[in-house]
Amino acid sequence: MFYSIRHITRFSYSSPVSESAMEVRMQPRSEANQKCIRFDLATQPRSKIQGYRDHIGNIVHHFSIPGRHQQLKINAEATVEVTPALALPQALPTQAWHDLESLCASDEYWDYLVPSRYAHSSELLDVFKKEWNIERRDDPLTLLHEISALIYEEFDYAPQTTSVDSTIDHALEERRGVCQDFAHVMIALGRDLGIPCRYVSGYLYHGGARDRSAADATHAWAEAYLPDFGWIGFDPTNNIMTGERHIRTAVGRDYADVPPTKGIFKGKANTELSVGVQVSPTEAPPPGEEMIQMHTWISEPAQIEDDLQQQQQQQQQQ
Amino acid sequence: MEQQISSITELSKSQAPSFANYELDAAYDEMFEHDGTARAQYRPLFNRLQELAPSELKQRQQTADIAFLNQGITFTVYGNNEGTERIFPYDLLPRIITAEEWTKLEKGLAQRITALNLFLKDIYHEGRILNDGVVPRDLVYSCKHYRREMRGIRIRRDIYVSVVGTDLVRLNDGEFAILEDNLRVPSGVSYMLANRQVMKRVFPGMFSSYNVQPIDHYGQALLSTLRALAPPNRPDPTIVLLTPGVFNSAYYEHTFLARQMGIELVEGRDLIVHDNIVYMRTTGGLRRVDVIYRRVDDDFIDPLTFRPGSILGAPGLFNAYRAGNVALANAPGTGVADDKALYAFVPAIIKYYLDEDPILPNVETYLLSDDKQRRHVLANLDKLVVKAVGESGGYGMLIGPHSTAQEREVFKQLIESDPRNYIAQPTLALSRAPCFIDGRVEARHVDLRPYILYGENITIVPGGLTRVALRRGSLVVNSSQGGGSKDTWVLS
Numbered sequence: 001m002f003y004s005i006r007h008i009t010r011f012s013y014s015s016p017v018s019e020s021a022m023e024v025r026m027q028p029r030s031e032a033n034q035k036c037i038r039f040d041l042a043t044q045p046r047s048k049i050q051g052y053r054d055h056i057g058n059i060v061h062h063f064s065i066p067g068r069h070q071q072l073k074i075n076a077e078a079t080v081e082v083t084p085a086l087a088l089p090q091a092l093p094t095q096a097w098h099d100l101e102s103l104c105a106s107d108e109y110w111d112y113l114v115p116s117r118y119a120h121s122s123e124l125l126d127v128f129k130k131e132w133n134i135e136r137r138d139d140p141l142t143l144l145h146e147i148s149a150l151i152y153e154e155f156d157y158a159p160q161t162t163s164v165d166s167t168i169d170h171a172l173e174e175r176r177g178v179c180q181d182f183a184h185v186m187i188a189l190g191r192d193l194g195i196p197c198r199y200v201s202g203y204l205y206h207g208g209a210r211d212r213s214a215a216d217a218t219h220a221w222a223e224a225y226l227p228d229f230g231w232i233g234f235d236p237t238n239n240i241m242t243g244e245r246h247i248r249t250a251v252g253r254d255y256a257d258v259p260p261t262k263g264i265f266k267g268k269a270n271t272e273l274s275v276g277v278q279v280s281p282t283e284a285p286p287p288g289e290e291m292i293q294m295h296t297w298i299s300e301p302a303q304i305e306d307d308l309q310q311q312q313q314q315q316q317q318q
Numbered sequence: 319m320e321q322q323i324s325s326i327t328e329l330s331k332s333q334a335p336s337f338a339n340y341e342l343d344a345a346y347d348e349m350f351e352h353d354g355t356a357r358a359q360y361r362p363l364f365n366r367l368q369e370l371a372p373s374e375l376k377q378r379q380q381t382a383d384i385a386f387l388n389q390g391i392t393f394t395v396y397g398n399n400e401g402t403e404r405i406f407p408y409d410l411l412p413r414i415i416t417a418e419e420w421t422k423l424e425k426g427l428a429q430r431i432t433a434l435n436l437f438l439k440d441i442y443h444e445g446r447i448l449n450d451g452v453v454p455r456d457l458v459y460s461c462k463h464y465r466r467e468m469r470g471i472r473i474r475r476d477i478y479v480s481v482v483g484t485d486l487v488r489l490n491d492g493e494f495a496i497l498e499d500n501l502r503v504p505s506g507v508s509y510m511l512a513n514r515q516v517m518k519r520v521f522p523g524m525f526s527s528y529n530v531q532p533i534d535h536y537g538q539a540l541l542s543t544l545r546a547l548a549p550p551n552r553p554d555p556t557i558v559l560l561t562p563g564v565f566n567s568a569y570y571e572h573t574f575l576a577r578q579m580g581i582e583l584v585e586g587r588d589l590i591v592h593d594n595i596v597y598m599r600t601t602g603g604l605r606r607v608d609v610i611y612r613r614v615d616d617d618f619i620d621p622l623t624f625r626p627g628s629i630l631g632a633p634g635l636f637n638a639y640r641a642g643n644v645a646l647a648n649a650p651g652t653g654v655a656d657d658k659a660l661y662a663f664v665p666a667i668i669k670y671y672l673d674e675d676p677i678l679p680n681v682e683t684y685l686l687s688d689d690k691q692r693r694h695v696l697a698n699l700d701k702l703v704v705k706a707v708g709e710s711g712g713y714g715m716l717i718g719p720h721s722t723a724q725e726r727e728v729f730k731q732l733i734e735s736d737p738r739n740y741i742a743q744p745t746l747a748l749s750r751a752p753c754f755i756d757g758r759v760e761a762r763h764v765d766l767r768p769y770i771l772y773g774e775n776i777t778i779v780p781g782g783l784t785r786v787a788l789r790r791g792s793l794v795v796n797s798s799q800g801g802g803s804k805d806t807w808v809l810s
Contacts, residue, residue, distance in 0.1 A: 063593075066590065312562040315566055
């Protein structure tokens with residue numbers, strides 16, 4: 001399948017700001033069953049876009065806009081080819097647990113086995129584990145399928161109930177959330193079982209499928225590392241394995257490693273963030289912006305720790 | 319031992335009233351042999367001191383104190399409500415290191431820094447030492463100073479640590495051992511330089527009668543080191559010193575060093591990064607910056623890459639650094655190599671990269687993440703020193719023999735809840751040196767922090783900062799914990 005992706009991000013500020021500096025993680029990865037054929041990124045006001053590959057292999061673009069501006073628009077367009085993922089057996093032999101042990105002993109997947117900022121153990125997670133008897137049994141693949149289904153059944157999909165920096169406890173407490181929360185819960189459970197797990201941000205092509213996640217938005221899911229098969233994607237939001245409809249942009253320990261945009265500016269202003277995404281098969285011409293439905297969030301000014309004196313003192317003296 | 323104590327007392331009573339109550343104990347004494355006679359290198363000093371009446375010593379101490387006050391040489395003690403700005407206590411009597419002792423120190427320090435720098439390069443690239451199992455991977459990856467952002471970044475000359483302050487102690491047998499590496503933002507070098515200035519003023523005759531190796535070129539050596547890190551296409555680089563600002567305890571030092579080197583002292587708000595180039599705002603417009611000697615912690619240097627709320631750094635600085643358009647001294651992420659648990663592996667690190675035995679030994683260290691070692695330590699808390707691995711400045715420490723049962727209980731719980739975060743060492747008898755205290759000479763524990771510069775090559779100005787635990791019997795020399803310092807003479 002070939003996809004054309006358009007991802008528009010607009011920051012509107014309640015009063016003019018300056019010296020914006022921003023990093024963007026939106027370029028689809030080229031690996032395994034996916035290949036990014038074309039990627040364009042432009043900003044308004046215009047800027048010189050630079051890029052680098054981070055230590056996890058994600059392509060990061062960044063730019064700075066020194067002058068005063070009251071709106072910042074980022075327009076990303078990509079063409080991606082995705083082929084079907086490798087077929088997996090129904091289940092793995094129980095021996096797979098043993099293979100995982102030796103894999104983990106080598107430390108190569110260390111970062112994906114220990115708790116991270118958003119995917120960590122907690123009392124509520126323990127309660128959830130007990131409630132559903134989540135412990136090593138059968139084989140890793142079967143158990144991961146079960147966990148994905150469990151999250152799908154037990155959590156309501158409810159946009160706007162959690163925010164980008166919500167912890168899993170928030171979702172566990174209320175038993176609802178969005179794809180990001182479900183991915184974090186699944187990662188935390190997987191790591192707890194000794195399975196290397198990581199976070200993937202990307203897009204899902206709906207194309208008429210009855211997916212629970214919102215269409216025309218960014219998406220997130222979890223990947224688990226299984227011996228002999230490598231990284232395998234689970235989408236607990238929709239209780240499906242990732243396949244030809246999932247387009248991966250960035251991977252990391254959790255959301256903190258891969259936010260689509262991350263920036264800072266000078267000035268005191270409220271920010272209104274609007275995001276529009278359209279994923280379509282390339283047979284159709286790439287749609288214009290007017291066809292994209294924008295989703296909007298409003299946030300208070302970023303929390304700046306403006307206690308200068310305290311920060312100056314916090315420097316460790318050696 | 320009793321007899322030795324009396325012998326120095328006898329000797330002193332007759333000739334030098336100031337030494338009347340000077341005592342020797344099991345700790346190595348910098349000035350006196352066990353039998354109470356002055357060591358050869360100290361003999362002229364000892365003789366001169368005997369000629370001086372205590373009142374005259376007192377007068378010179380006052381002259382010195384006034385000199386420090388006038389220069390504004392102060393530091394700040396956090397967590398102390400009354401007058402947090404203090405004069406750094408200066409002790410009148412120099413500490414003397416022989417040329418032979420220094421040669422060994424110099425070799426040992428250069429060896430250690432070379433190996434630690436190779437280690438940093440390795441763990442941020444191939445990680446050979448981790449793959450070979452010489453250093454446990456989880457020790458590195460779980461360190462809060464390990465910066466994943468540094469992985470795969472090539473930096474100028476592969477130099478991660480350009481400015482180092484290594485803490486040494488002299489043990490009972492007279493041999494120096496490494497106590498701690500400071501590879502992030504070591505401070506105190508301005509006191510080393512100021513102590514020498516004051517010494518020349520207070521004891522001009524005695525100073526010139528000794529052949530003391532000069533240290534005054536430190537500023538120029540630091541400048542050359544920083545210059546060596548500049549991007550290769552910037553032949554006439556602009557170098558700045560980035561300070562957290564006036565509320566930082568070492569602000570005096572930042573202003574002092576910037577002045578010594580003739581470079582701009584800047585704060586984060588003076589810098590702006592545009593299109594991967596760092597500029598400083600000047601009255602004449604923006605000026606490109608090529609090298610930053612930063613005295614700001616990793617976490618704070620760039621809110622875009624590290625701590626989002628920081629206002630002490632410059633957004634985008636790290637991307638400019640990654641692109642090779644600006645140099646940072648020291649590199650971000652060097653703190654993983656001065657983690658106190660990693661310290662235990664430094665001898666193995668030296669062996670691994672250089673195939674040499676360490677010239678300067680480590681102090682025995684217990685890793686509390688190891689069950690067996692932890693059990694031993696918890697059973698012997700009253701005899702050991704416990705340190706938090708990522709702390710510095712003498713904070714987060716338990717000195718067993720001087721602790722209360724309650725303090726030990728607190729540390730027991732701290733250790734059990736997060737064993738990776740603590741190490742333990744035997745309580746060391748740091749060597750003692752004569753200090754002029756309240757009108758007479760008394761022995762106090764001292765350590766030694768030489769400053770190592772690593773640019774085109776390794777430079778160590780002869781000497782360093784001798785820190786003194788001014789409270790009688792105390793083993794803590796950190797300025798933040800009531801320590802002082804004295805001039806350190808390396809003879810040629």
